[in-house]
Amino acid sequence: MSIELDELDTVVQDTVARLYHRYHIQLRTKPLVSSCVVKNLRKSIREINHLDPETILPRARSVIVVAVPHSVDAILRNAREKEIALSYAREYVLLNKVLKQLLHILSNYLRARGYEAAVPEVTLHGTVHSNWSHRYIAYLAGLGTLGKHRLIITKIGCSVRLGTLVTTARVRPSGEPIKEEYCLAKRGIECSACIERCPLNALKNWEKGGREKCFRMLQEVSRTYKKLLKVEEEVDCCGKCMSNLVCSFKPP
Numbered sequence: 001m002s003i004e005l006d007e008l009d010t011v012v013q014d015t016v017a018r019l020y021h022r023y024h025i026q027l028r029t030k031p032l033v034s035s036c037v038v039k040n041l042r043k044s045i046r047e048i049n050h051l052d053p054e055t056i057l058p059r060a061r062s063v064i065v066v067a068v069p070h071s072v073d074a075i076l077r078n079a080r081e082k083e084i085a086l087s088y089a090r091e092y093v094l095l096n097k098v099l100k101q102l103l104h105i106l107s108n109y110l111r112a113r114g115y116e117a118a119v120p121e122v123t124l125h126g127t128v129h130s131n132w133s134h135r136y137i138a139y140l141a142g143l144g145t146l147g148k149h150r151l152i153i154t155k156i157g158c159s160v161r162l163g164t165l166v167t168t169a170r171v172r173p174s175g176e177p178i179k180e181e182y183c184l185a186k187r188g189i190e191c192s193a194c195i196e197r198c199p200l201n202a203l204k205n206w207e208k209g210g211r212e213k214c215f216r217m218l219q220e221v222s223r224t225y226k227k228l229l230k231v232e233e234e235v236d237c238c239g240k241c242m243s244n245l246v247c248s249f250k251p252p
């Protein structure tokens with residue numbers, strides 16, 4: 001038994017358009033959805049020490065991944081301002097809400113057709129090394145390629161938020177990793193704008209303490225911006241390394 005990706009795409013497009021309207025977020029482009037087959041991704045997931053989807057949902061056959069876009073305005077402001085722009089941080093919280101609701105609606109859609117579905121946490125807090133990577137699954141599902149900034153550059157750029165869901169449904173057609181590189185530096189073309197943008201120089205020394213520096217700063221940001229925005233949700237965002245770059249809104 002299988003489900004068509006086009007069906008899921010219709011649910012994603014309708015739901016995202018409605019939620020962006022509800023939260024007054026500019027929908028600069030259509031969101032993306034794809035999937036990968038659990039048995040195809042099991043090997044590469046184990047190599048990088050990630051959870052097997054079947055530990056999240058027994059008999060899982062597919063992992064569905066969605067990418068929803070940040071607005072142009074929030075991204076440009078975040079690039080312009082020295083601190084993390086309040087509008088970007090607010091949008092980060094709202095996009096997490098959009099993802100949560102979208103994945104809930106997709107899960108219910110699948111359940112109504114007789115499949116099981118489970119949603120891993122959209123944002124994992126409290127650990128530097130996550131055991132579930134939305135961006136790596138997005139890469140495996142063919143949504144884009146990984147850039148020098150360690151983010152995924154999708155067909156709608158790197159300024160997106162990602163969410164995943166595991167299901168017993170087989171989704172057709174399933175995605176495959178994209179063969180070409182989207183990142184300029186990875187194609188041998190000079191570009192290090194994302195690396196230079198990091199206020200902590202963390203990307204230059206990612207494996208030598210950069211990751212930890214970034215993680216600690218995001219926790220600090222979350223404490224500060226929760227108060228500023230008067231919200232309960234985590235605001236563990238920075239986004240400087242995805243803001244107003246050559247790959248922010250589309251592959252360069």
Ligand code: SF4
Pocket residue numbers: 147148149182183184185186191192193194195245246247252
């Ligand atoms: S800014 Fe340049 S080097 Fe960095 S990810 Fe984008 S294309 Fe690659």
Ligand code: SF4
Pocket residue numbers: 197198199200201202203213214215217237238239240241242
């Ligand atoms: S999120 Fe911020 S601190 Fe972390 S690597 Fe990107 S620019 Fe640097």
